[in-house]
Amino acid sequence: MIPYGRQDIRQDDIDAVADVLRSDFLTQGPAVPHFESAIAARVDAAHAVAVNSATSALHIACVALGLGPDDLLWTSPVTFVASANCARYCGAQVDFVDIDPATGNMCPSRLEEKLEQAASADRLPKIIIPVHLAGLSCDMAAIGALAARYGVRVIEDASHAVGASCGGGPVGSCEYSDIAVFSFHPVKIVTTGEGGVAVTQDAELASHMARLRSHGITRDPELMTHAPDGPWYYQQIELGWNYRMTDIQAALGHAQLARLEDYVARRNALADRYDRMLGGMPISRPGRTTASRSAFHLYIVRISAERHRAVFEGLRASGIGVNLHYIPVHLQPYYRDLGFSDGDFPEAERYYAEAISLPLFPAMTEAMQDEVVDALAGLLN
Numbered sequence: 112m113i114p115y116g117r118q119d120i121r122q123d124d125i126d127a128v129a130d131v132l133r134s135d136f137l138t139q140g141p142a143v144p145h146f147e148s149a150i151a152a153r154v155d156a157a158h159a160v161a162v163n164s165a166t167s168a169l170h171i172a173c174v175a176l177g178l179g180p181d182d183l184l185w186t187s188p189v190t191f192v193a194s195a196n197c198a199r200y201c202g203a204q205v206d207f208v209d210i211d212p213a214t215g216n217m218c219p220s221r222l223e224e225k226l227e228q229a230a231s232a233d234r235l236p237k238i239i240i241p242v243h244l245a246g247l248s249c250d251m252a253a254i255g256a257l258a259a260r261y262g263v264r265v266i267e268d269a270s271h272a273v274g275a276s277c278g279g280g281p282v283g284s285c286e287y288s289d290i291a292v293f294s295f296h297p298v299k300i301v302t303t304g305e306g307g308v309a310v311t312q313d314a315e316l317a318s319h320m321a322r323l324r325s326h327g328i329t330r331d332p333e334l335m336t337h338a339p340d341g342p343w344y345y346q347q348i349e350l351g352w353n354y355r356m357t358d359i360q361a362a363l364g365h366a367q368l369a370r371l372e373d374y375v376a377r378r379n380a381l382a383d384r385y386d387r388m389l390g391g392m393p394i395s396r397p398g399r400t401t402a403s404r405s406a407f408h409l410y411i412v413r414i415s416a417e418r419h420r421a422v423f424e425g426l427r428a429s430g431i432g433v434n435l436h437y438i439p440v441h442l443q444p445y446y447r448d449l450g451f452s453d454g455d456f457p458e459a460e461r462y463y464a465e466a467i468s469l470p471l472f473p474a475m476t477e478a479m480q481d482e483v484v485d486a487l488a489g490l491l492n
């Protein structure tokens with residue numbers, strides 16, 4: 112089976128992890144801040160807070176931006192459930208903004224309409240989470256301008272997009288957002304096993320997220336509500352969690368990050384080759400935008416709804432590990448129970464009826480890619 116994605120582990124990664132295992136600290140040592148500095152520098156962010164998953168990063172980002180039970184958060188229906196669940200952890204309500212079918216990303220003109228209606232109903236969201244599907248940045252200039260007009264905060268779910276750029280700047284520089292989040296799950300661009308990071312230009316948000324990742328505890332006397340009892344003293348000043356990344360994970364991530372540019376270049380080369388080879392077939396290839404370079408976490412094609420299931424099953428039967436990213440979040444039973452139903456977000460549902468993620472990962476060979484294309488051609492005949 113050719114998988115749809117696969118991590119790439121080299122000797123450097125193994126050595127970096129082994130060094131930590133022989134060192135004094137398995138967690139809360141020097142590797143995490145070292146990794147945080149490297150990732151912040153790579154994406155032009157002033158601060159990075161590494162945590163045990165992107166899901167945790169989304170959660171503490173929402174808490175740091177003050178999301179609470181009376182609030183509303185909007186995201187895209189075409190994403191992994193984590194982009195919406197972070198609001199539910201805070202007791203907030205979720206709603207969705209339908210996608211632009213050309214890219215699968217949140218559609219700025221639908222966002223504009225929905226914000227206008229929400230403003231007149233006095234029910235604006237506190238936070239919106241655009242998701243850079245497959246590694247292609249959303250139109251952040253448009254989304255950022257709308258968010259500023261209506262006083263809404265923005266978290267970029269950039270789980271697919273480390274190494275991508277938009278308008279010349281790297282995704283993660285937060286030019287039009289408060290916080291951006293990356294995932295380091297093994298299927299993503301670089302991995303720490305499990306792990307994620309929240310990046311921001313705002314020092315206060317960063318130190319707040321760092322506190323939330325570790326129980327809401329501070330050792331900073333300035334932040335304490337009464338004087339320290341002694342040098343052993345720390346104070347819990349709010350409720351936080353244990354969302355820490357280990358030094359073992361951070362060392363792996365740091366070694367992987369050194370190859371980020373190679374990974375993104377290889378993914379783009381394979382995507383370009385897919386584009387050329389699939390050119391004559393009755394399918395639509397991934398949307399591109401002139402202003403941005405995708406990280407190509409995924410290569411998603413669309414095939415007419417009539418043939419979709421047969422092609423998907425046929426590819427699986429020929430040993431091609433295709434997948435479908437994603438089942439629209441509002442159609443998950445948990446979200447249906449909150450009141451969503453079929454027909455709520457028609458573009459997302461049409462997308463779901465047609466999308467297939469073809470295999471794409473750095474160690475994929477051209478021979479493997481030919482196998483995928485041949486199988487697809489056979490099924491579309």
Ligand SMILES: *Cc1c(COP(=O)(O)O)cnc(C)c1O
Binds near residue numbers: 166268296
């Ligand atoms: C993978 C992913 C997440 C969650 O990442 P974890 O690190 O597994 O918690 C969130 N959002 C999107 C869009 C993802 O693809």
